[in-house]
Amino acid sequence: MSPDLKPAPDTVVLDGRPAHGRYAGRIARMDWSALDPRPGWLWRRLHHKRWHYVGLGNAAVFIGVAIVDVGWASSAFAYLFDRESRRLLADWRQDGLPGLQAHVGDAPLAGAHAWFRGPGARLSLRHEAGDRLHLNVTTSALRVKAELDLAAMAPPLLAIGPIAGGLAHATQKTSALPVRGWAEAGGRSFDLDTAWAAVDASNGLLARDTAWRWASAHRPGIGFNLQQGYFGGQENVLWLDGQPIALGAAQFDFDATRPLSPWRVATDDGLLDLVFTPEGARDADKHLGFAASRYVQPIGCFNGMVNGKAVTDLLGVTEDHRSRW
Structure with missing residues (x-):
């Protein structure tokens, strides 16, 4: 374990205050109810944001799934x-x-349960016996049934930190999790037994306007998570040979008008310096008057240097995201 990452606390709130810091290990729950003073009901309804995201991929495909609760709406x-x-x-x-x-x-992670049910759609991520997360997606466009194995995973990151314009945020992120399962889309079937997955479980009392750049890539022996934006450098971490290492501030050098051109992603401590080459992207723009979001998530491979060693063809994603929520 990195000396910069302490063991995860039992709760995100200690003595009425957020337990700010970067930690290694699981936390049972991310529950803000013990805050003192506790924000009022209406403020919490407008500012409490929770999501579960799973990204998984192999040589053939990359799949991204998210279930999001923003307090007054879900998606x-x-x-x-x-x-x-x-x-x-x-x-x-x-x-x-x-x-x-x-x-x-x-x-x-343990005890996780997120679900979405809409017209023609059923999605769920649920922890079940054997320390496994079961991901199920049934929509008109895509079906996924996958099992993510938590039993032998590297210690996950737990980050807790203050939020300008909000109050506090917590996130638990894993590195490469073994996958078993399958997916169907476009009249084709894909075997996911050679895929590796990463889970992002986030829960915070955030500002109305929130923006970030993000990068995530994982395979056995190496993985990283980087963020630049609303959460500062709190969630910047590198996994090497199963051990998490805290990283410095992240820099994203890219052309926002041409997100499919190469990105350079680096940390100011010199431990990570990579070029990301997109293969394609998912993007979405929503404008609801009182709320809006702009999102692009390119998929591709990272190449460069990590901890003084060359890394090639590391599959992952970057993201440029702005929300008024």
């Missing part, structure tokens, strides 16, 4: 990117009512 998306043809075979999304059509629980 979900699921896509499948065919790496051979370099196009999206499925790109589904839907909005819904929180509590009625969607739920994102406070448990990030």
Whole structure:
């Protein structure tokens, strides 16, 4: 374990205050109810945001699935990117009512339960016996049944930190998880038994306007998570040979008007310096008057230097995201 990452605490709130820091290990729940003073009901309804995201891929495909509860609304998306043809075979999304059509629980891994139900759509991520997460997606465009194995995973990152314009945020992120399962899209079937997955479980009291750049890539022996934006460098971490290492501030050098051109992603401590070459992307723009979001998530490979050693063809994603929520 990195000396910069302490063992994860039992709770995100200690003595009435957020337990700010970067940690290694699981936390049972991300529950803000012990805050003192506790924000009022209306403020919490407008600012409490929770989501579960799973990204998984192999030589043939990359799949991204998210279930999101923003307090006053919910949404979900699921896509499948065919790496051979370099196009999206499925790109589904839907909005819904929180509590009625969607739920994102406070448990990030053990005990995790997130679901979305809408017209023609059923999505769920649920922890079940054997320390496995079961991912199920049924939509008109995409079907996924996958099992993610938590039993032998590297210690996950837990990051807790302050939020300008909000209050606090917590996120639990894993590196490469073995996958068993299958997916169907565009009249084709894909075997996922050679895929590797990463889980992002996030829960925070955030600002109305939130923006970030993000990068995530994983395979056995190496993985990383980087963010530049609303959460500072709190969630920047590198996994090497099963051990998490805290990283410095991340820099993203890219052309926002041409997200399929190469990106350079580096950290100011010199431990990571990579070029990301996109193969394709998922993007979405929503404008609801009182709320809006702009999102692009390119899929591709990272090449460069990590901890003084060359890394080639590391599959992952970058992201440029702005939300008024």
